[in-house]
Amino acid sequence: MVACPPAMMNPQRTRILAAVAAIPRGRVASYGAIAARAGLPGRARLVGRALREAPAAPALPWHRVLRADGRVALPAGSAGFAEQCRRLAAEGVTVRNGRVALAAFGLDPDLDRALWGSPG
DNA sequence: CCGATGACTCTGC
DNA sequence: CGCAGAGCCATCG
Incomplete structure (x- = not known):
């Protein structure tokens, strides 16, 4: 039997x-921003893995996580893609x-720095 | 240990 | 805006 899932x-x-x-x-x-905020700079892929293997958190706003260019990381046409667009629109x-x-809905660097207390 | 894969990112053309 | 290459790191066979 499996000891424990990677989750x-x-x-x-x-x-x-x-x-x-x-x-x-x-x-x-x-x-990348999430990874950096999590103390894992450069591990953006890890964030993707975490989200992919973290359906155990229904309250998790995973739909607010996008690629660096503001595009949805999920493949267009997939269920997740539609779901993410839907949730974002709902907000x-x-x-x-x-x-x-991102210029309109992305977190401003200056404001982010002020709120999160990142070194500037 | 090595090669392949992935909800990533940057740079160059 | 699109494509290709390289860098990145964790996981799997």
Whole structure:
């Protein structure tokens, strides 16, 4: 029998999920930003893995996580893609052709720095 | 240990 | 805007 699925509570993943959960409603953030906020700079892929293997968190606003260019990371046409666009729209986030204007809905670097206390 | 894969990102053309 | 290459790191065979 399998000891334990890879979905075990890891400190790293916990931080990632926490960073995702910290995204304000109606706003979006990139994988890289989440990774950085989770203390894992350069591990954007890890964020994707965490989200992919973290369906155990129904309250997790995973739909607020987009790629660095504001596009939905999921393949267009997939269930997840539609779901993400739907949830974003429900929060007032304008999704245009599977893409979100980070300039309008993305977290401002300056404001982010002020709120999160990142070194500047 | 090595090669392949992936909800990533940056740079160059 | 699109495509290709390289860098990145964790997981799997």
